[in-house]
Amino acid sequence: MSENAKQPNPQKEMKLDKKREKKHVSIEKKIDRENAAYEKKTNALKTKYSSKIESAKTGQKEEHLEGQKNDALRKLDSKHSRKVEKLKRSDIILRDRYQAYVHPNDLQKDMMRYHRNSLGHSLCFLAIAVGALGFCFTYSHLSVCDFSTGVDIIFNIIFMLVTFLTAEKVKVYNVKSSFAAMILGVLEILHFVWYTIPTYSNAAAQMPTWVFIATLVCYIIGGISLLFVGVTNYYRGTILKNYLKQQAATDYSAALELKGGK
Known part of the structure; x- marks a missing residue:
């Protein structure tokens, strides 16, 4: 059973290769741009010193300019090599x-x-x-409070508490906490819809437009962050869970073999 579980999945490997290739393309484009810039600078440098050498009147001055040209080309080549090497290293690190x-x-x-x-x-x-x-943006510029305001305050308190507890579970790759994170992310975005938008639409509330936009940005960032946490934690938590099951099965088989040998 454990040997079958360790066999590679061709479809998964194929998908992984495609994702790697997409990541690799951006680095290759940067290297191509760097090579093009290097060629352009090299040609400009050669043209510059060629015109100076041609206009030089003495042989000694020509030699001096030729030496300056070679030094400048060496420096440019060294700088270009370092940049390309750095890009290649970053590509390898990103892929790994x-x-x-x-x-x-x-x-x-x-x-x-x-x-x-x-x-x-x-x-x-x-x-x-x-x-x-x-929350601070909303209530620091709110002139009207009603029943929905009280509900919103209670919601925010409960939301922060539950998110904190979820964070502690997510920290150890708890798979069930992934669903909590995704639900919290959806609630964070819906919270803006069911409270902030009606409050902004209410003329008596006198909520400035910049407060509305700032609150929107905050809630969207929070919601997307929690959704991302939920998806990635579920994926990696499932990997860890399956690995632990596989290890437990392997250990159990080894224990049975050891017991049978005795």
Whole structure:
């Protein structure tokens, strides 16, 4: 059973290769642009020194200009090589990180047991922060309070509390917390629709347009962050869960074999 589970999935590998290729294209374009810029600068430099050498009257001056030209070309070539090498290294690093995040190997899966989901955890706190900021924007410029205002305040308090608890679960790749994060993300966006828009439409509330836009941006950032956390945590949490099941089955089989051998 464990041997079948370890066999590579051709379809998954094909999809991964396509995603890698898309990431790789942008780096290749940057390298092409750098090569084109290098060629342009080299030609301009050669033209500049060629005209100077032709206008020189003494042989000594010609030699001096020729030396300056060679030095400038060497510096330009060295700078170009460093830039291209840096771009290639960044391409390799990005591909490795992408592969480790999307399709980790067994060692990386095992490391997930001890390494926390810092990205998801941080994004949950980002959602709390921008939600609180949107809350402050709204109520610092609100001149009318009614029943819906009280409901909104209670909602914000509960939202921040539940998001905090979800962040603690997401930190350890808890799969069930992924659904909570996605629901919270949807609620964060709907919150703007059911309260902020009607409040802005109410002339008595006197909410400035810039407050409306700032609140919209805050809630959208918070909602998208939580949706992203939910999707990625579910994906990686499922990978870890399946890996742990596979390891448990392997350990159980090894224990049975050891017991049978005795």
